[in-house]
Amino acid sequence: MTKREIADVLEEIAFLLELKGENPFKVKAYSTGARVIESLPEEPTVLVQKGLLRNVKGIGQTLEGTVTELVTTGRSTLHQELQAAFPASLLDMAAIPGLGPKKLKTIYEQLGVSSVGELEYACVENRLVGLPGFGAKTQEKILAGIRQFKRHQGFHLYANVIEEAESILVAIRGTPGVVHADHAGEIRRRCEVVQGIMLVVAGGQPQSLVHALRGVPEVTQVEHQPETRTLVARSPQGLPVSIKLTEAAAYGWELLRATGSQDHVEALTQRLQARGVVPRSEIEKAIYAAAGLPYIPPEMREGHGEIELAESGRLPVLLEPGQIQGVFHTHTIYSDGSATLEQMVEATRALGYRYIGISDHSQSAFYANGLKEDRIRAQHAEIAAVQKKLPDVRIFKGIEADILVDGAMDYPDEVLATFDFVIASVHSRFNLSEEDQTKRICRALANPYVTMLGHSTGRLLLSRDAYRVDMKQVLEAAAAHGKIVEINANPHRLDLDWRLCGYAKEKGVKFSVNPDAHSTEGLADVPFGRRCCQYVASRRHGCQAPGHAALTRVLSPAASGSCQRVTLTCSERFGVAAPQTRAVRSSAPPGSHSLPPLHRRRHRRHLLDSSLPAA
Ligand SMILES: [Zn+2]
Ligand SMILES: [Zn+2]
Numbered sequence: 001m002t003k004r005e006i007a008d009v010l011e012e013i014a015f016l017l018e019l020k021g022e023n024p025f026k027v028k029a030y031s032t033g034a035r036v037i038e039s040l041p042e043e044p045t046v047l048v049q050k051g052l053l054r055n056v057k058g059i060g061q062t063l064e065g066t067v068t069e070l071v072t073t074g075r076s077t078l079h080q081e082l083q084a085a086f087p088a089s090l091l092d093m094a095a096i097p098g099l100g101p102k103k104l105k106t107i108y109e110q111l112g113v114s115s116v117g118e119l120e121y122a123c124v125e126n127r128l129v130g131l132p133g134f135g136a137k138t139q140e141k142i143l144a145g146i147r148q149f150k151r152h153q154g155f156h157l158y159a160n161v162i163e164e165a166e167s168i169l170v171a172i173r174g175t176p177g178v179v180h181a182d183h184a185g186e187i188r189r190r191c192e193v194v195q196g197i198m199l200v201v202a203g204g205q206p207q208s209l210v211h212a213l214r215g216v217p218e219v220t221q222v223e224h225q226p227e228t229r230t231l232v233a234r235s236p237q238g239l240p241v242s243i244k245l246t247e248a249a250a251y252g253w254e255l256l257r258a259t260g261s262q263d264h265v266e267a268l269t270q271r272l273q274a275r276g277v278v279p280r281s282e283i284e285k286a287i288y289a290a291a292g293l294p295y296i297p298p299e300m301r302e303g304h305g306e307i308e309l310a311e312s313g314r315l316p317v318l319l320e321p322g323q324i325q326g327v328f329h330t331h332t333i334y335s336d337g338s339a340t341l342e343q344m345v346e347a348t349r350a351l352g353y354r355y356i357g358i359s360d361h362s363q364s365a366f367y368a369n370g371l372k373e374d375r376i377r378a379q380h381a382e383i384a385a386v387q388k389k390l391p392d393v394r395i396f397k398g399i400e401a402d403i404l405v406d407g408a409m410d411y412p413d414e415v416l417a418t419f420d421f422v423i424a425s426v427h428s429r430f431n432l433s434e435e436d437q438t439k440r441i442c443r444a445l446a447n448p449y450v451t452m453l454g455h456s457t458g459r460l461l462l463s464r465d466a467y468r469v470d471m472k473q474v475l476e477a478a479a480a481h482g483k484i485v486e487i488n489a490n491p492h493r494l495d496l497d498w499r500l501c502g503y504a505k506e507k508g509v510k511f512s513v514n515p516d517a518h519s520t521e522g523l524a525d526v527p528f529g530r531r532c533c534q535y536v537a538s539r540r541h542g543c544q545a546p547g548h549a550a551l552t553r554v555l556s557p558a559a560s561g562s563c564q565r566v567t568l569t570c571s572e573r574f575g576v577a578a579p580q581t582r583a584v585r586s587s588a589p590p591g592s593h594s595l596p597p598l599h600r601r602r603h604r605r606h607l608l609d610s611s612l613p614a615a
Pocket of ligand 1: 329331400516
C-alpha cells in the first residue's frame with residue numbers, strides 16, 4: 001500500500017472511532033498518524049521492512065501495529081470491524097460541511113438517519129430541533145451544509161487533481177506511436193475546480209493506449225469506445241477520464257475544441273465559418289490565425305470577451321511564474337504557521353525569490369495565536385537577526401490584521417506604524433448583511449496604514465461560500481485609496497476570483513499574488529494564482545515585455561500616503577520587481593525560478609474544514 005492509501009485508512013479509522021464514542025486520545029492518535037504517514041519522505045513499506053517505523057515521531061505502538069498490518073496484509077482488522085459497525089452511507093454524510101462526528105453520532109443513534117437524503121428529509125421535517133445539543137439554528141446550518149454538499153459533488157480542486165492528471169498524460173505520451181498528447185478541458189484551462197480529466201491524443205493504437213492507461217497505478221475501468229473514438233477510465237480519486245483519439249492532421253482542431261468553454265468554441269467556430277475556413281489543422285495557432293486572431297492561451301478560453309480582446313490587439317499577457325520575484329502573506333510559528341521565521345526565509349530563497357513579507361495573525365485572532373504587542377516586538381527583533389544571517393532575501397515586517405466588525409483595524413495606529421506592510425483581512429462575522437460587510441471592508445481600505453486587502457471574499461472553494469459583499473464597491477474603494485488587492489493563491493481560496501479581476505483592473509486596482517503560506521510547502525502555491533493574473537497585464541499599457549507589464553500591475557507602486565511603508569517597483573527590464581522600503585533597495589541580483597512542483601492536497605472527506613488553513 002502507498003502512504004496515501006495508508007493515510008486514508010488511518011483517517012477513516014479516526015473518524016469511525018469518534019463516531020463510536022471512543023477515547024479522544026485514541027482518535028487523535030489515528031488522525032495525527034495519518035498526517036505523519038502522508039508527509040513521510042519515504043514509503044512506510046520501507047520503514048516497516050527496516051523496523052524503523054517506531055522511530056517516527058507521532059507513531060506509537062498501536063499505530064505501528066496498524067500500519068505494519070496494512071503494509072503486510074493490505075487490510076486492518078480494526079478498520080474492518082469499525083466499517084462493519086456502521087452503514088457505509090454514513091461515511092458519505094461525513095463530507096457535509098458543518099457536520100462533525102459528534103453531531104453525526106447523535107443523529108444516527110437518535111433518529112436512525114444514515115444517508116444524506118434521509119438527513120435532508122429529517123431537516124425539512126424539523127426533526128433535528130429536539131435532539132440534545134441541537135436547535136433550530138443547528139438544523140438550519142446542517143441543511144445549508146447539505147445543499148452545499150450536493151452542489152459540490154463531483155467537483156474537485158484543481159490542485160488535488162493535477163498530479164494524477166499528469167501521471168496519466170505521462171503514460172499516454174510514453175505509448176509507442178503517439179505523436180501528440182495534451183491535457184484538454186478544465187485542467188488545461190487551469191480552472192479552480194474541475195469535474196474530470198480530459199486528454200486529446202494523436203497516434204498510437206487504441207490497444208496500446210488502453211494498456212498504458214491500465215499501467216497507471218490506481219486507474220480503473222479502462223475501456224475503449226470505438227464508436228466515439230474515445231478511451232474512458234476512472235482516475236485514482238474516481239474522476240471520469242476521457243481521452244479523445246484523433247489523427248495528427250486534425251490534432252490542433254480537436255485539442256482546441258476539447259479545451260475551450262462552449263462559448264469560446266462556438267464563437268470561434270462562427271468566425272471560421274464566416275471566413276469560409278475549414279478548421280482542420282495540426283496546430284492550434286494556425287486555427288486562430290485562420291480566424292484572424294493571435295493565439296489565445298488556454299487559461300483565457302472562457303468566452304468572457306477574450307475573442308474581442310484578441311481581435312482588437314488587447315489580449316492580456318499571462319504572468320509567468322518566473323516573473324514573480326517574491327512573496328507577501330506568509331505565516332510562521334508566531335501564529336498558526338508550522339515553520340520558523342528562518343525556515344520560511346530559507347525556503348523562500350530556495351525557490352529563487354528575492355523577498356518575503358512575513359504576516360502573522362493579529363491579536364484578535366486568538367484561535368490562530370495572534371500577536372500581542374510584546375510578541376510583535378520579539379518578532380521584529382528576530383527578523384532583524386535572521387536578516388543579518390540571510391542577507392540575500394529581503395524580509396519585510398508585516399501583519400495580517402483582522403478587520404474588526406466595525407471596520408477598524410485590530411491595532412492602534414502607533415502599532416500599525418511599526419510594520420512595513422499591513423494586510424487587512426476578514427476572519428470573523430462572516431454573516432453580516434451585504435451592506436454592513438461592504439461598509440466594514442471599505443472602512444478598512446480607507447485606513448492609511450493598510451497596504452492590501454487579504455482574501456477579499458472569504459470563500460473556501462467547495463467548502464465555504466463567499467460572504468455577502470458588494471465586491472464592485474470594495475474594488476472601487478481599493479482603487480480610490482490606492483490599495484493593493486491580494487490574489488490569494490492558496491488553491492482552496494483563489495480569492496480574488498479571476499472573474500472579478502477584469503473589473504478591478506479596469507478601475508486601476510493593483511494586485512499582489514500571495515501564497516498565504518502556513519508552511520514552507522505553502523510557498524509553492526504562488527503559481528496557482530497565475531490564472532487570475534490574466535487580466536493583470538495588458539499590452540495596452542505599452543510595456544515592452546510581458547514581465548514588465550505584469551509586475552508593474554501586480555506588484556505596484558503604492559506610495560501615496562506617508563504611512564505606506566512598502567513601495568514595490570519594477571525595474572527597467574522585465575522580471576525584476578524589487579520591493580523598496582524607505583528607499584532601501586534590494587541589492588540582490590535578478591533571480592529566476594522555475595515553477596515549483598504542485599503539491600498534492602487531497603481534501604479529506606470528514607476533515608474538509610479542519611484541514612484548511614485556519615484563516
Ligand atoms: Zn493568512
Ligand atoms: Zn487570512
